[in-house]
Amino acid sequence: xxxxxxxxxxxxxxxxxxxxxxxxxxxxxxxxxxxxxxxxxxxxxxxxxxxxxxxxxxxxxxxxxxxxxxxxxxxxxxxxxxxxxxxxxxxxxxxxxxxxxxxxxxxxxxxxxxxxxxxxxxxxxxxxxxxxxxxxxxxxxxxxxxxxxxxxxxxxxxxxxxxxxxxxxxxxxxxxxxxxxxxxxxxxxxxxxxxxxxxxxxxxxxxxxxxxxxxxxxxxxxxxxxxxxxxxxxxxxxxxxxxxxxxxxxxxxxxxxxxxxxxxxxxxxxxxxxxxxxxxxxxxxx
Amino acid sequence: xxxxxxxxxxxxxxxxxxxxxxxxxxxxxxxxxxxxxxxxxxxxxxxxxxxxxxxxxxxxxxxxxxxxxxxxxxxxxxxxxxxxxxxxxxxxxxxxxxxxxxxxxxxxxxxxxxxxxxxxxxxxxxxxxxxxxxxxxxxxxxxxxxxxxxxxxxxxxxxxxxxxxxxxxxxxxxxxxxxxxxxxxxxxxxxxxxxxxxxxxxxxxxxxxxxxxxxxxxxxxxxxxxxxxxxxxxxxxxxxxxxxxxxxxxxxxxxxxxxxxxxxxxxxxxxxxxxxxxxxxxxxxxxxxxxxxxxxxxxxxxxxxxxxxxxxxxxxxxxxxxxxxxxxxxxxxxxxxxxxxxxxxxxxxxxxxxxxxxxxxxxxxxxxxxxxxxxxxxxxxxxxxxxxxxxxxxxxxxxxxxxxxxxxxxxxxxxxxxxxxxxxxxxxxxxxxxxxxxxxxxxxxx
Numbered sequence: 001x002x003x004x005x006x007x008x009x010x011x012x013x014x015x016x017x018x019x020x021x022x023x024x025x026x027x028x029x030x031x032x033x034x035x036x037x038x039x040x041x042x043x044x045x046x047x048x049x050x051x052x053x054x055x056x057x058x059x060x061x062x063x064x065x066x067x068x069x070x071x072x073x074x075x076x077x078x079x080x081x082x083x084x085x086x087x088x089x090x091x092x093x094x095x096x097x098x099x100x101x102x103x104x105x106x107x108x109x110x111x112x113x114x115x116x117x118x119x120x121x122x123x124x125x126x127x128x129x130x131x132x133x134x135x136x137x138x139x140x141x142x143x144x145x146x147x148x149x150x151x152x153x154x155x156x157x158x159x160x161x162x163x164x165x166x167x168x169x170x171x172x173x174x175x176x177x178x179x180x181x182x183x184x185x186x187x188x189x190x191x192x193x194x195x196x197x198x199x200x201x202x203x204x205x206x207x208x209x210x211x212x213x214x215x216x217x218x219x220x221x222x223x224x225x226x227x228x229x230x231x232x233x234x235x236x237x238x239x240x241x242x243x244x245x246x247x248x249x250x251x252x253x254x255x256x257x258x259x260x261x262x263x264x265x266x267x268x269x270x271x272x273x274x275x276x277x278x279x280x281x282x283x284x285x286x
Numbered sequence: 287x288x289x290x291x292x293x294x295x296x297x298x299x300x301x302x303x304x305x306x307x308x309x310x311x312x313x314x315x316x317x318x319x320x321x322x323x324x325x326x327x328x329x330x331x332x333x334x335x336x337x338x339x340x341x342x343x344x345x346x347x348x349x350x351x352x353x354x355x356x357x358x359x360x361x362x363x364x365x366x367x368x369x370x371x372x373x374x375x376x377x378x379x380x381x382x383x384x385x386x387x388x389x390x391x392x393x394x395x396x397x398x399x400x401x402x403x404x405x406x407x408x409x410x411x412x413x414x415x416x417x418x419x420x421x422x423x424x425x426x427x428x429x430x431x432x433x434x435x436x437x438x439x440x441x442x443x444x445x446x447x448x449x450x451x452x453x454x455x456x457x458x459x460x461x462x463x464x465x466x467x468x469x470x471x472x473x474x475x476x477x478x479x480x481x482x483x484x485x486x487x488x489x490x491x492x493x494x495x496x497x498x499x500x501x502x503x504x505x506x507x508x509x510x511x512x513x514x515x516x517x518x519x520x521x522x523x524x525x526x527x528x529x530x531x532x533x534x535x536x537x538x539x540x541x542x543x544x545x546x547x548x549x550x551x552x553x554x555x556x557x558x559x560x561x562x563x564x565x566x567x568x569x570x571x572x573x574x575x576x577x578x579x580x581x582x583x584x585x586x587x588x589x590x591x592x593x594x595x596x597x598x599x600x601x602x603x604x605x606x607x608x609x610x611x612x613x614x615x616x617x618x619x620x621x622x623x624x625x626x627x628x629x630x631x632x633x634x635x636x637x638x639x640x641x642x643x644x645x646x647x648x649x650x651x652x653x654x655x656x657x658x659x660x661x662x663x664x665x666x667x668x669x670x671x672x673x674x675x676x677x678x679x680x681x682x683x684x685x686x687x688x689x690x691x692x693x694x695x696x697x698x699x700x701x702x703x704x705x706x707x708x709x710x711x712x713x714x715x716x717x718x719x720x721x722x723x724x725x726x727x728x729x730x731x732x
Contacts, residue, residue, distance in 0.1 A: 124377070124627045127614075127650060129710040137717045139627045140377030219371075 040096060041069045047092040048082060051160070053183040055083045072097040083107065084181035105199040107182035109163070109175050111155075113194045114210030114271055115148040116170035120224035136191035145223045147213045149173070149194055158189035177204060177275075198254045205259035207274045209234075209250050216248055221269070228271040234263035289494050291520035292530040295667035297700045299456050299523055299621070301495060305580045305587035306459045310467055312591050313577075313604065315387050319362040319595030320372055321347060322382040325634040326423045327430045328354030335383060339366045344393035344571050347383050350418070356431040357421035361573035361593035364388040374634075375617040377627035385595070396570045402470050403567035405477055413482040413566050420565035421635075422572045425557030426450060426526070427618055429636035432558055436482045439547065446551045447485050448535055449476055449559055451492040451499065452519055452526030455619025458639045460576040461556040463589045465492070465499035468560055469506045475559030476514060478566050483552055488514045490556075491535050495521045523621060524698040528553045530667050542694050557638075572635055579605040581642035595632045598640055602629065605642075613648045616641040621699045651708040662701035662711060668694045672701035676711040679718030684725070687718050695719065 045065040052060035058067055064082065071077055079102045082089050090101040120143035126135055132154035140146040151171040156164045163179035164186060166172070173186075177200070187195040194212060209228055213220045217229035228249050235243040235250060242256035243263060252263070252272075261278040324330035331348025335341060341360040348358035364387045371379035397403070418433035438444070449472075453461040465472060476488050490507075492500045497518075504516045519525050519534055529540045531553055538549040546553050557576065564570040573594050580587035585606030592601060598617075599609060609629055616623040617631075618638055662672040670691050678687040695715050702712040 127625075127648070129651075129653065129713055131713075133717050134710065134713040137713075137720055138376060138624060140373070144373070144377045144627060146378050 038069050038073075040072070041065050043096050044068050044093055047085075047089055047096065049085050049089065049181075051084060051181075053084055053160070053181070053185075055181075055183045056081065068093060068097065072099055075099075077101050084183055086181075107197040108177050108180050108200045108206075109182060109184075109186050109195050110198045110206070110208055111149065111173060111175065111194055112196060112208060112210055112212050113147075113149040113172065113192075114226040114273060115143055115145055115224045116172055116226070117151075118170075119226040120145055120148060123223075132189075133191050143223060145213060145220075145227075147192060147211075147215075148224060150192070154189045154191070155186035155195060158185040160185065201254070201257075201259055201275075205261075205274070205276050206254070207252055207257055207259055207261060207264060207272060208254070209252055209271055210273045211249065211271045214247050214249050220248070226269050226271050229269055231268060233266045233268065234272055237262045237266050289518045289520040290491070290534045291522055291525065292527075292533045292667060294669055295665050295700060296522045296524065296530075297665050297703055298521070299703060301521070302456045302580075302582070302620075303459050303462070303495070304457065304582075304584070305578050305589055306462055306496075308459075308463070308586075308588040310463050310576055310589045310591050313593070313596065313601065315362055315390060315593060316596045316600060317387055318367065319360075319364075319385045319387060319593060320382050320597065320632040321358060321361060321385065321595040322372065322374065322380045322632060322634055323348045323358055324380045325358065325429060325594070325636060326356040326421075327428065328352065328356065330381060331355060331358045333369055333381065333383065335366050335369075337366055337368055340364075341366060341385060342391045342393045344396050344573060346571075350421075350431075354431060354434065356423050357419065357571070358383075359421055359571035359573045360385060361595050362387045363391040373628055373631060375615075375624060375626035375628070375631045382595075382632070397568040399471075399564065399568055399570070402474070403563075405474060405481070405567070408478070408481070408566060410482045410484060413478050413562070416566045416569070417482075417562055420561070420569075420571040422558065422561045422565055423635050424555060425561055425575065425635070425638070426555035427622065427636055427638050429634075432554070432562065435552060435554065436479065438483065442547045444483055444485050444547055444550050444552050445487065446536060447476070447480055447483060447488040448531055448546075448551055448553045449488060449490040449556060450526045450528075450531055450553055451490055451496070451503075451556045452531065453496070453556075454493060454521075454523045454525040454527075455621050455623075455639075456523075457580050457641055458578050458619045459580070460578045460589055460638055462496050462499055464556055464560055464576055465496070465503060469502050471563045472556060472559045473503070473507055473510065473514065474567065475561070475563035477510070478562050479552075479554060479559060480513065485552075486513060489535050490514065490516045491519050491531055492516065493521045493525055494518045523700065524667055524696070527667060527696055527698060529696070542691060575633070575635060575637065577601060577633060577637050578639035579607075579642070580639065581607070581644075582647050583644045584642050592633050592637075594634060597630055597632055598626075598637075599629045601633065601640060602642060607642050611644050612642055613645045614643040616643070621703065622697060651710070653709055654707040656707055656709055659706065661704045661706060665700040665704040667698060667700060668696065670695060672711045672715065673709075675718070676701075676709065676714040679714035682718075682721075684718060684722050688722055692718055693722065 048061040050061050056064045058064040077099050094101045122142040123144050126142050130152045132150040132152045135150050141150040155173050161179050163176045164173045167174045182197050211228035213227045220227035230245050230248040232245050242253045264272050264274045264278040329352040332351040342363045345360040347360050350357050364385045367384040367386050372382045414436045422432040423429040500518050507514045577592045615626045675692050699712045
């Protein structure tokens with residue numbers, strides 16, 4: 001029998017007894033002071049996207065799960081909605097909690113500026129820090145259009161989902177619709193409010209006026225060849241009166257628009273853009 | 287004479303006072319004057335003229351629109367061509383009156399400035415009214431309407447008027463030349479301001495790199511010794527900052543969020559004193575100002591008396607600048623001025639200088655990470671932590687930035703100047719300030 005065996009047994013005994021005592025104490029205390037949590041909170045949290053975007057109005061997914069369960073116990077989910085999760089996530093939430101959820105049209109971010117490097121070339125060389133917010137504060141930007149995209153990519157930085165990239169040919173940020181969860185970060189990041197969250201539309205068919213310039217035609221065209229000149233041709237061809245021309249700018253109401261694409265070819269400056277190909281039947285005019 | 291200075295922060299940029307020996311020249315009239323209706327802090331003036339109207343020099347073009355606003359007068363005589371939006375230095379547009387210049391006919395009642403006028407028994411109210419009528423704004427560059435500063439808020443009584451002759455920005459020499467060439471007029475202007483405010487003491491503070499100006503103003507104010515003192519300030523930037531000046535001259539500290547009037551003083555610029563003299567005693571509205579045109583490679587740096595509305599490209603050409611070589615044009619001084627987006631904006635009441643840089647003068651900034659060396663903290667004359675405010679501004683954490691005193695920042699740019707990592711500290715602070723002000727305006731019940 002080795003010399004150290006009794007010492008080993010004693011120390012093992014002491015730790016064992018201490019451990020047992022501590023475990024018992026913890027067990028008793030845990031039972032005594034346990035907080036009742038609804039098991040559904042955990043289940044709901046499982047199905048939420050878990051990206052903590054804050055777009056539901058709550059700081060993060062776990063507090064949104066709590067809010068959902070809480071309002072479920074009061075009988076209705078109201079207008080609670082997880083925009084990035086969309087219909088599929090809300091359907092799962094609905095089956096978990098056994099209550100109906102509101103339906104919302106899925107949204108996507110849209111840039112309302114068409115001032116590319118070609119149509120609105122850099123007239124002024126901006127040497128400051130490459131952030132739109134700073135450039136906007138200092139001047140009207142490289143193209144000198146006080147309404148248009150500064151092309152410095154604050155929106156790209158703000159997007160956590162890689163749904164925005166700067167197109168090297170146009171210089172403009174481009175939305176990748178499959179990746180966009182309509183969290184609205186780019187809407188907040190753009191100092192010129194060029195991003196809008198719009199309904200994705202049937203089969204991702206969307207039409208929009210890619211311009212926010214309120215100047216008169218002559219002034220706007222001087223700075224950007226693809227500016228809206230408020231000629232009103234689009235409003236004239238629109239079968240559902242979705243287009244209004246106000247303050248030198250045409251705007252398409254996405255809720256009325258049926259995405260027929262008739263306005264796209266008639267625009268003399270190609271300021272109206274569509275997500276689907278539209279044959280330019282009136283090519284002879286151009 | 288011992289020199290005064292503010293104790294905290296500050297920097298010593300090279301002075302580059304290239305144009306300090308160039309006497310003020312009258313700049314020829316432009317062919318078409320473009321007179322913006324917003325040349326001041328506050329609401330743009332309400333346009334009073336229409337296309338085809340005949341105007342004279344000094345004719346009222348725009349009436350002040352609201353409490354914080356200022357009148358705009360014609361700087362030339364001729365016919366109104368059109369009223370249209372024009373891009374200013376930053377390429378954002380403001381409404382402006384285009385006047386085709388025909389001759390140089392002045393409104394009746396404006397006296398020529400070739401002889402020194404006596405103050406006489408003009409009253410405080412009359413002075414303030416004349417300053418208001420003449421559309422005078424702070425000529426140091428802030429362009430805050432001057433009559434508002436002269437109207438004391440109820441219950442407040444200043445004891446000292448401080449006249450800022452520091453001209454601490456490098457390159458600029460407009461105030462310096464004015465002090466050398468019009469010392470008596472400036473002193474009259476100071477006396478008029480004292481009368482308007484009802485103060486017994488005025489202190490003209492001048493940086494010691496302008497010893498000739500200190501000497502001449504001291505000599506001319508010999509018989510006014512009891513009321514006007516001339517003091518010399520250490521050459522240090524931003525010595526002319528309102529709060530720094532008060533600390534240096536009177537050793538009083540303006541608390542955060544308060545105005546100089548709260549510690550019993552009013553600060554005005556040399557150029558404003560001169561403009562007030564002209565307005566009160568010559569009935570001359572503010573339609574011209576001294577502009578320094580300078581730059582390290584400008585062949586003939588100079589100081590010009592320019593009518594408001596003159597295109598800056600003409601001024602640059604007069605100084606020998608080759609327009610196609612200009613890489614950067616800064617309106618104002620190098621520290622607080624802003625780079626222009628075009629070469630064709632008009633001179634306004636606030637254009638104190640035009641700084642021209644060619645390619646060889648411009649080194650792009652190589653921004654590297656902040657290592658918390660705290661040079662900006664040492665340099666900040668307001669005792670702020672610029673590196674932190676920059677980060678908070680970048681991350682849009684405006685509430686915390688506000689708690690850290692971002693609104694006390696006067697945008698002097700000492701932090702950006704001193705930063706060894708060349709970080710755009712001031713740009714972020716300025717943007718954050720603009721956002722905070724916007725939120726405050728939106729919160730305010732209308």
